[in-house]
Amino acid sequence: MRTSIATVSLSGSLTEKLTAAARAGFGGVEIFENDLLASSLTPEEIRARCADLGLSIDLYQPMRDIEAVPEDEFARNLRRARHKFELMRRLGADTVLVCSSVSPRAVADDALAAEQLSRLAGTAQEFGIRVAYEALAWGRHVSTYDHAWHIVESAGHPALGTCLDSFHILSRGSDPKGIEDIPGEKIFFLQLADAPLLAMDVLQWSRHYRCFPGQGGFDVAGLLRHVLRTGYDGPLSLEVFNDVFRQAEAGPTAVDARRSLLVLQETVGRAALPEPVVPTGVAFAELVTPDAEPLTALLGALGFARTARHRGKPVALWEQGDARILVNTGPMVRRDGTQLAAIGLESPDPAAAARRAEALLAPVLPRRRASEDAPLDAVAAPDGTELFFCATGRPSLPDWRADFEDTAPAPAPAGVRGIDHLALTQPWHHFDEAALFHHGVLGLHAQESVDVADPYGLLRSRAVTNTDGSVRIALTVGPAPTDDTVHAQHIALATDDVVASARRFREAGGALLPVPANYYDDLAARYEFAEGELETYRDLGILYDRDARGVFRHCYTRTVGRVFFELVQRDDGYRGYGAPNAPVRLAAQHTARALTGG
Missing domain, CATH: 3.20.20.150 (Divalent-metal-dependent TIM barrel enzymes)
Structure with missing residues (x-):
């Protein structure tokens, strides 16, 4: 029409x-x-x-x-x-x-x-x-x-x-x-x-x-x-x-x-577009950084190991379980700190996913690659994040890992088993566009928008996810057009035992985000815990939430550049993201930045 x-x-x-x-x-x-x-x-x-x-x-x-x-x-x-x-x-x-x-x-x-x-x-x-x-x-x-x-x-x-x-x-x-x-x-x-x-x-x-x-x-x-x-x-x-x-x-x-x-x-059946190809998982998250040392120290404390490097680019692959992080220190990296620049999405049909994206006006990104590099299609999301359509470990399709040379074996499991979700801060004027883009182009289901209290106003957040939750992306926007520095991106890492993972991280020299004692006093009023459980959460800065299905426990690392990591444990089918705890986390991050001058 x-x-x-x-x-x-x-x-x-x-x-x-x-x-x-x-x-x-x-x-x-x-x-x-x-x-x-x-x-x-x-x-x-x-x-x-x-x-x-x-x-x-x-x-x-x-x-x-x-x-x-x-x-x-x-x-x-x-x-x-x-x-x-x-x-x-x-x-x-x-x-x-x-x-x-x-x-x-x-x-x-x-x-x-x-x-x-x-x-x-x-x-x-x-x-x-x-x-x-x-x-x-x-x-x-x-x-x-x-x-x-x-x-x-x-x-x-x-x-x-x-x-x-x-x-x-x-x-x-x-x-x-x-x-x-x-x-x-x-x-x-x-x-x-x-x-x-x-x-x-x-x-x-x-x-x-x-x-x-x-x-x-x-x-x-x-x-x-x-x-x-x-x-x-x-x-x-x-x-x-x-x-x-x-x-x-x-x-x-x-x-x-x-x-x-x-x-x-x-x-309504009036347009013949390529069928949606819903992603089935997260192949990798790519971080760009002008200074790799703080980031790699953080990854090491989380239990990741550097397992491979790109043959022709200054990009290293860090792995733990099914979680893969690319660290890019190339000359095109922006000098204003570590950022989440690209996401690899596992796709049942990468070529068809790219055709769908192009038909829906997603900018197809030109990619510099050598003749032997894997032919990966990529498009730009509204916030500029590059989205790669990947097929990891499938013999019939090009594997992006073929571009990397092994430097060390994958580490023994240390608690993290994969990427639970990714949180992307959207430019003020792209929030609604981003929700439509991820739904229309990628076939992800957009959940209801929620407002979260921040020290400077209300944040809007809206999650998009596939049916089984193997792909979860939280889209967030600040309260004003100039609010582009307070709300960092983050990568949430799935673990079956957040307490053990947090202790291991801290013992390895990692710094967890301190959480105010008032938060735990309030938890004690709202929920009943086993003896010593709440004291453990207080000691490690673990936050707690429940929904009708299950329980969510999570904690945060300090921020490096514009990126931080979250360790999350979902039990009994919990589907949320700990939204009731977001105001506490945001205020704690604000306090941490003020103390460090970051």
Whole structure:
């Protein structure tokens, strides 16, 4: 289906918005009136610019407070409308959005509304323009889509139809099944937006918190199915008011928007994309560092051993159990500390996974490799993390470990048996995009977003995981655009006995994150422990949580650069990440940084 995006959804000047939309692959745009008024281009120049970019102008919007008003005011509205219709003719737009009135002078008279909208449509028809009437969720007298359709149907004018907006419909809890009673040819336009489920004024909700389909809590796909059953054949258009998107670069936002529509079309059976190839495990985590010594000392204390090195690059492989850490000290490494730069994902079909990623607009990363290197496909996640699709130990597929030369045998098990999960700090404006990316591109299930208290505000965190939990990634974002240093990335290592692993780490010279005594006093009030158990946790800085399935025990190393490690023990099917303990951990890390000047 043809796709479109409202210019209000993107940041920048009108020219920048049009360019971003075209480069992302949209076929059309809705021109938001404020964007046109602020542009130095004439309507003819905007029309030509869109034509050069291959964009149709699918809608001009909005026209407000038109209907169900006293006759003298409606006469002024018609005069205003004629000016807009003449501008639209110059622009090359043939459909105008008319929102249900919020004017205090509007009256609750459906017959008057229908009569005046019919006259408006008659005037629009003289200019070759159609009128799409939309019910605003906060409209003064018309606030539901079925009410708006009743008025349009009563008016009976061929140039008057309705515009359906998923936010206005779903935010009010309206049943979208009734959409199927509207003839498809009378649905002149469809606007799509998702939103998190919030308890707040619907106008503020709409103006600040909309997001792209698949990033919120609305059943946008269900609504779209109802619309398609009417025979609607117009564009799928995104109209998203979002403070974060309006501050982010237009180009990446437009790509995120287009990806959301591709996933949405796939969901409703209107897009033929390569099938999702869900990763089955973590092959490796790659850390880049300008100073390997503190990192390798930390790895050694955790029980890892350096087992191999890359044949042609300054990359060393450290292993313990099924946990593999690559340490990269190459010349391209950034000088601002150790960072988690890449993740190797075990894939049943790496080539198919890469095709899926490319079809969903994931940036395919060029890779410098020698002729004998394993041909690994990699794409960039929204935060810049490189994702490699790997096949470890499968004879029929290239093995990334073939690029390494053994330097020592793998160590005897020392407690760590694998990577439990990875935590990635997202740029402030990429959080929603990251959740959609990991779900749509990788086929991971996105769990509910949670808020975590930090010394400087609230963090948002959202985990994505495969069905059996062999791949878990926690996506986190700070409370403000400038908050890019407090929240490090981390690698959680799975162990069957966190107490033994923590003691072994400390005996090897490792430093565990100190946890305040107040935390353990609170634990004693909330849970009953065996004799000496709580004292052991207090001594080692182990935190504790329970859910309906099981128990979680975990502790943290000190931070090296922007990375720290977590030792975790999951018992009896615990599925969470110790979220109740996150505020304590964050505050403890803040204190540790203050003491060390880090």
